[in-house]
Amino acid sequence: MANKGNEVATGTNTVVWVNGEDVKSNKFEYKVAYETADVKFGGDLQTYKRVVGVSCEGSFTINRTQSRMALLIGDVAKTGLLPDITITSKIINDSTGKAERATFRNVVIAEYGATSENQAVMEDTIPFTSSPPEFIEYM
Numbered sequence: 001m002a003n004k005g006n007e008v009a010t011g012t013n014t015v016v017w018v019n020g021e022d023v024k025s026n027k028f029e030y031k032v033a034y035e036t037a038d039v040k041f042g043g044d045l046q047t048y049k050r051v052v053g054v055s056c057e058g059s060f061t062i063n064r065t066q067s068r069m070a071l072l073i074g075d076v077a078k079t080g081l082l083p084d085i086t087i088t089s090k091i092i093n094d095s096t097g098k099a100e101r102a103t104f105r106n107v108v109i110a111e112y113g114a115t116s117e118n119q120a121v122m123e124d125t126i127p128f129t130s131s132p133p134e135f136i137e138y139m
Contacts, residue, residue, distance in 0.1 A: 030058030
């Protein structure tokens with residue numbers, strides 16, 4: 001009997017590109033949230049929902065190997081201008097060979113920093129907001 005656990009995708013096989021460059025991310029997450037309004041009709045006791053807005057936020061974590069984010073958004077504090085940023089993620093299920101690929105446009109990286117700790121690997125966690133993802137490929 002085959003191990004069904006092998007059918008589940010793992011984070012090990014996830015790739016994240018920022019403006020086309022593989023950032024060697026070791027963690028990636030996002031969430032799409034829908035803002036809804038209550039809708040009521042006379043003579044009907046039920047409350048319905050109507051979507052009136054949508055938002056997307058997430059983050060990715062990278063091992064510090066170079067000053068990628070400082071180069072990308074370092075001038076924002078001086079110029080007040082946000083760069084054009086696109087993030088693409090690809091989650092690969094190596095047991096099936098299928099992948100889920102999504103592109104996030106209108107990305108805003110509103111904060112960035114670094115933490116240095118003795119005898120520890122340096123990682124940067126970069127939070128972002130964006131338009132909801134456009135799915136290019138499905139598992």
